[in-house]
Amino acid sequence: MRRSAGPGARPSLDGVELPRRPVLLFWALAVTLEVLLGVAFLLTGADAAIETGLDRAGLDFGSDLVTAARVVVAYPAALVGVLLALAQVAAPDLAVLLVAGVRGGRRLVRVVGRRFRPWSPEVGARTGLRIWLVVVVVFTACNLASGLLHRAFVPDDLTWRLSGSMLALLPVAMFLDAGALLEENGWRGFALPVLLRSHGPVAASVLVGLAWATWHFPVKYDAFVDYGLGGGLAYLGAFTVKLVAISVVMTFFWARAGQATLLAVAMHGLSNDVARIGGLADGITWQSSAISELDLALPFVVVALALIPYANRTGWGRLRS
Template sequence: MIQRFKKNIKKRPLVWFYVFSILIEVCIIPIFLFTDAQNGLLKGFEKSGLQFNTDLVTAFRVVLAAPEAFLGIFLSLVQVAAVDVAVFLIAIAYGQQGFATLKARFRFWRKDIFWHRGLRVWGVCILTFSAMNLATAALNKLLLSEKEFGWHIDFFSIVFLFKFLVAMFLDAGGLFEENGWRGFALPLLQSRFSPLKASIILGLMWFAWHIPVKVDTFFYGIGNAIAIFSILMIKFVLLSIIMTFFFNRVGGTTIIAIAMHGLSNDSVRLGGEILSDSTKVYLMTEINLVIPMIVVAIGLILKTKGRLGFRTGCDMRCSNASRLRRETLLQR
């Protein structure tokens, strides 16, 4: 029975990965409700005086200030980690080979990529995501009042640098999702579809996975909820396209995906601070997030003709051959 189940998982790994990730995510919801963890979480943020952020440092500080928030924090992290838990369940079916594949992707860039090229891709990636956040901040500043939006960043402080690194590498979504989305699902999709089509499919999967944890959106009313979900769907697809480009440029490794996920969540508040929870402000700020993404995504699609930095096996062999020729010339 178990062997048959493993065989079925190997036959449809992407389907089972997605099923597992949604089942784990949904199973946490009734636990939240029956344990009253949500109230404990809200009281924890109120008691600590901290704003909601997606990074692990904030989670740790909230628990230190208000131990009653521990269960809510823990369940929230488990829910986010549903994606990576799902991919580890798939890896179990493949045995040692499955875990070795995941481990091999957990690098800053692929082994055959020169360090200066890897650093260049990382630099452009960080600048691109920072520029998108700053463009969003500019749009929010232009379209919202001072009571609805604030922006206070000291780029030259040590605190800002620390927060920026935390946002990149200690974001809960980045750490606990990207082994699944980019480390597992994207390579499988790109083996069957073009990079652009694979990115769109993954973006839709990513969006649909978030729906159960955003049911509170319906408190804004059915019409507004549909509008918000439509904007979110576009955002996830655009973000997926942009992330695919940089993921492919470093040879398909996971750490850059973690960083991009963290930068897009922007716990450092480069995109500013939203001071109102009204429907109008929610819709407008989400649209302002999407506008820079549209510009970047279209630019990358046009620049790469839809390839989004993807290199075929031939491209990789040619690259390796060129590298060997250069090394031979240097030795001479």
């Protein structure tokens, strides 16, 4: 479950040599790409174009590719903005390619690509499908629990209309969420298996969760504009707790399925909840924003704390595959 290289040994992944401190390099490259693309996004007025597209399409913001396509159809001038937004979201996957350019080359890309599967051959379809079913139930239940918490603690900021159409949107959430589809080769396809070579699964999950959360910070700069220093830090702290908890839960199922990045894509998409099973909470104050993030975090914290003892007893699944 835990493997460590000798002193001075170069880190590697499945026999492919990596640069020194590969995860730190990957994270730094992902943040740099995100910032550069974010500046381009703002300088081109892409945000205003996308807002116009959303208004013309009669849509709320959504992180899925279906929403992106509808915005472009309704307002073709938003195309550049949508492409820049997608490129920014794809920064973690693009960072893997840059790491491969430093060391590892095509072999590293192939190693990461081999994990883009619903389950490993050792797990098999029968067990793999059961794992997928459990994932859908667990993540949907967590979203529903978050909606109930929102209704209890931030009712004035919550829009929530449960309907059967949410079920139809689950495949969109699982497979067409832009963040999930364009990030997970970085977080769970590359960073997590590298960290598992020198850290236990919980520590590796927490580190990936922290990298995942802090990578978002540059695009959340407006939290400090809207809420001030203290309020912005409170909001980002709650946001970080959420992603760390989700990261632990994702590692468990990812490992049970044999390091399956496609399952990570589905879990990431379900946690983003474009189906709105947990409703839409728009924080007006820093308090309501922080509370709504903690509402999203709490169900996953509970699931993570329940899974860790079981996972420790059973070895976290196929972490060596």
